[in-house]
Amino acid sequence: MQNMLTTKFEELQTPYKLGKPVLAGSGVAGAFDSAAVDCPFIFYHSDMFHMMYVGFDGTGYQTALATSTDLIHWKHKGTILERTASDRWDNVGCAGTWIIKDTDNLFDVPVLKKIDNRYWMIYHSYPDTGYEAGPAEIGFAWTEDETLLKWNRLDKPVFTWRDGAEWERGGLYKSCIVEHDNRFHMFYNAKNCEEAWTEQIGVATSRDLVHWERLDSNPVVRISENGWDSRFNSDPCVLRYKDKWLMFYFGYDCQHSQEGLAVSDDLIHWEKAESPIIPNGGPGDLDEIHAHKPAVVYHNGILYHFYTAVGNYREGVGTEKVINDFRCITVATSKRIQP
Template identity: 55%
Template structure:
């Protein structure tokens, strides 16, 4: 891959094919809202849900998602036949009381390696040496994203996808990284291309009001990763821009010869979805404006519209994301005064709108 294929702002593509202006305007997945004082123990997603990853498996759609219960992240699966109505199957990366070490508090699964990277193909999972592979991150302390997280891998060889086995040690850490990632590592996605694995991840600085940017590491065996020397591959913009504090949560797919990164930007007020493009997975150019902005006051995504999972199905583009607004009476889950849920937008109107 060569830098001669870098995209300049003079030949940036029109963003229209990737815009999804029609919002479903209602949750498709919410936290359970089950309080710890009830007769049943709180579920892993009692306070909120986050980070959707939607894929096709055994003739139906699945969503890997992250839940929060006040202690830490855990991950679960939901299924759907139409991408709008989802049923939860239960947790797949759980907090294990007997587990010791770096990921005992919980695990946020964010990506499962796919057969195809193409936006035009159904996002099916790929078995490598007879196993499906999921990437996740874990924080060392109890609480909301408490302490510097590291990245690990889990595998599953059963087709119901409910039994995942975590490797004992992280495969990638902030501990031997640069200053821009010394505060810990967040969401990662792994792309297989040309005999190598490309792991895109976002990381933060150690400042109290930290900066998040996106980096790249490359591996041939999924276990040993080498940082790209040009990191971060996607940096925050200049002060005052909509993404001048965070450029986070990469979601990488290919459209023809062009690679797309659906990321989110943040300015300490609102998180909004953005788009960057590349010809070689190494050099990226961002669109200057948000692809999907936060909504109007009172709307489901009034505070944040972020953390994309994007796919095409039957000629339609679906953009799943985490929507956040201030909690309102009647919302099923309350996460520190916020209603944090998963919803979807599209390039075509929904029947219910």
């Protein structure tokens, strides 16, 4: 598989790290992103590139949009899933991770798709306050607003760990959705209930976005016994590539998270590359601890691989210190781009 990556899939490599944030937490006390930003998702809408992303304030995730004309310089547009003062299942916060797109082809402009005259977003929510605290469940939100700033959340989760298998009983994480053979395929990572838990990737299918059926072969992307992804296989980003399906994801080995690649013919059987395609950086780098949580876009002959970079917290980075690291969104590209 490593030979396949370096030859047949050479154009998927993004060795040129920007080395600086494209988005970082605001550091403003009380703001949704005072401590960190995370989980990018990129698409094109109303003549602008948009990034959906989450912010963390020490209590939980909330979701926002930013816009750009060049995929490098981003401006905050507004929050779209905020914390609520209610008894809803998702009142601590919502992490939006994917909006259903018109096409899943890597080389197509990623525009959104309307279903029943609405755009549909998938998100997950943790029940307790703190950083990803408690077993999360998955829900949907929809909008008819072309500004994409006003979203309506369904009253209940559409997918939960409560009826899952042992490998996912500890809670659900980031998910993405692609359409194939008249079905929606939702890829998600989940954890087991062990204290030193593992995370692996499964898939469920649906015809209506409400009723989901898990694959018997789950998890479809499993941790390795040893190596760079021996603890987590997480945060799938699935795209069509010629006659193949690609899954960008991250692996974790109890020390570092790094971006990986898996390939499939049928969305069920996946072959993983042996080595990370974006490794964590060296001492002092933006991503010296983790390079993870992918969002991949092709534009004007360049592949942009956005990810969450995590380094050691240092005074002067501009965010509140409620977690012991500096977490921001950055990008690596297939061709060198001047900052």
